[in-house]
Amino acid sequence: MKRTIIGSWLLVMWLSASAVPALADYREHAETQKFIDKMVNEHGFERANLEALFANTERQERILELIARPAEKTKSWADYRKIFIQDKRISDGVKFWQENRNALARAEQVYGVPAEYIVAIIGVETLYGRVTGSYRVMDALSTLAFDYPPRSPFFTKELENYLILMREHGKDPLINKGSYAGAMGYGQFMPSSYRHYAVDFDGDDWPDIWNNTTDAIGSVANYFKQHGWQRGDFVTVRVRPPAEIGDLPSPINKPEQTVPDWQKAGFTPVQSVPAEAPAVVVRLDGALGDEYWLSFINFYVITRYNRSAMYAMAVHQLAQAIYRAADLAQGDD
Numbered sequence: 600m601k602r603t604i605i606g607s608w609l610l611v612m613w614l615s616a617s618a619v620p621a622l623a624d625y626r627e628h629a630e631t632q633k634f635i636d637k638m639v640n641e642h643g644f645e646r647a648n649l650e651a652l653f654a655n656t657e658r659q660e661r662i663l664e665l666i667a668r669p670a671e672k673t674k675s676w677a678d679y680r681k682i683f684i685q686d687k688r689i690s691d692g693v694k695f696w697q698e699n700r701n702a703l704a705r706a707e708q709v710y711g712v713p714a715e716y717i718v719a720i721i722g723v724e725t726l727y728g729r730v731t732g733s734y735r736v737m738d739a740l741s742t743l744a745f746d747y748p749p750r751s752p753f754f755t756k757e758l759e760n761y762l763i764l765m766r767e768h769g770k771d772p773l774i775n776k777g778s779y780a781g782a783m784g785y786g787q788f789m790p791s792s793y794r795h796y797a798v799d800f801d802g803d804d805w806p807d808i809w810n811n812t813t814d815a816i817g818s819v820a821n822y823f824k825q826h827g828w829q830r831g832d833f834v835t836v837r838v839r840p841p842a843e844i845g846d847l848p849s850p851i852n853k854p855e856q857t858v859p860d861w862q863k864a865g866f867t868p869v870q871s872v873p874a875e876a877p878a879v880v881v882r883l884d885g886a887l888g889d890e891y892w893l894s895f896i897n898f899y900v901i902t903r904y905n906r907s908a909m910y911a912m913a914v915h916q917l918a919q920a921i922y923r924a925a926d927l928a929q930g931d932d
Contacts, residue, residue, distance in 0.1 A: 626654040630745040634755060642763060649762075652772060656741045659734060662779045666747060671907040676883035676890070683723055683913040684920060692718050692921035693928055695727040695812075702800065702813040710820035711830030715925070717819050719918035720904065724787040728812065731784060732777035736761060739781040740790075757781055760790035768805060775809070784808030785815035786822070796822040826903040827896060834901070834915050835894040836872055838880065841865025850881040850908035853899050861893060868893055881908050 625631050631653050638644040670679060696703060696718050703714035718727075725731045740761055743754035761781070765772045777783040781790070785808055788797060797806035800817025808815045841864065848855070854877035858868070866880055872893065879899075881892045892912070901911035 624654050625656045625658065625741050625745065626650050628653075628745050630751075630755075631741075634744070634758070638759065638762060642759075644762070644766075652737070653741070655773060657735075657738045658746060659738050659742045659779075662734060662739055662742045663747060665779045666743060666750075671905070671909050674909075676909050676912070677886040679909045680885075680913060680916070683917050688722055688726070688917065689920045689924050691727055692722045692917065693925045695721065696921065696925055697928075699812050699816060702816045706800070706816050706820040709817075710824040710828070712820040712823045712828050713918070713922075715918040715922040716823070716834075716901075716914065717816055718921055719914045720819050720901075721785050721815065722917055722921070723910070723914055724782075725785055728785045728815070731787070731809070732779070732782065734776060734779055734781075735773060736775045736777045736781050736783060736790075737772045739777060739779055743780065754781070757790050760794055764790050764794055785812065786819045788818065788822075792822065793818075796825055822904065823900055826900045828900045829896050832897050833872060833876070833895045834897045835881070835892045835912070837869045838866040838891045838893045839869065840880075840889075840891045844882075847880055847882055850879060850894065851899070851902040851906050851911075852879070853877075854879040854894070854896065858893070866891065866893065881912070883909065883912060 635644075635646060635649045635653070638649060639646050670682065674682075692715075696714060703717060706712065706717060707714050721727055740754055740758040744751055744758045745755075747754065758781075762772060764770075765775075775783060778787055782788060783790070783793065788808055793806070793808065797808055797814070797818040798821045799806045799814060801811060801813040803811075806814045806818060808818050838861070843865075845864075856878065858872055858874060858876050858878050861878060861880055862868075872878075873895075876895055878893050878895050881894045881898070883890045883892065894908075894911075898911050898915065901914050902908065904914075905911070
């Protein structure tokens, strides 16, 4: 059976790759040839089929422009927050929660991740599945693997995982669309994340994160759990800073200090927090000046999804806003 599936995938790939001439041929790129050698020697791919595939894979200049200036590196927290904490995104989150209540409740029970955080991730990533990306994943990963030296090793590995993934499921690599970085589906999983963390949460034999909200919900929750989400624990709380503030550790590193350490340094939480919990102080440039937050392991887990403290805070604040709005909506019923 496995041999038949692989054969069918190769036929699909060959036919689609032969159907349309490429605007920019990656087949002759020196790095492409090295990559093809690796895929043939290590994973048993057919050289002719890969060459046909890369002949129909296009370099995307726009992707190279976008990767050089992600919002997390070019905007202040005050401006970044405005992108995600909006009435429309909050109300749409409540609607998504209501429409997927059973799957979200089951995911929370199985994985320990509150429904509002699963909803918020999907809301931040794709507006609840409405904006999942317009670039062919094959183009995006190839452009970044072969023509973006700063992160070429990472994207080359993702391209490797993508082709293996497509072969495993008998899918055409040229069909799927995603973000400019090659992220896919409701939760914008990279290929390696899909292979490690995507789950078949509805029991239909394959994890469909593109079209199946139940699988997408379970996959996001599983990703969090596998990265260390602590059931029932805090994410982050505001703190009042001391008069003099020294250097702070990286906000996306795993916390090594504890709440008492930060209290001794003069940071005062505005609410009760676990006494000995590992935590890190995060500084963000807000609309009214610097904000300081005491952030815990679950905040760190969110940064495993995207290595940005602003991203994690946006997810947290959107989750809290959705939770409050959903509670109010329930009270009005």
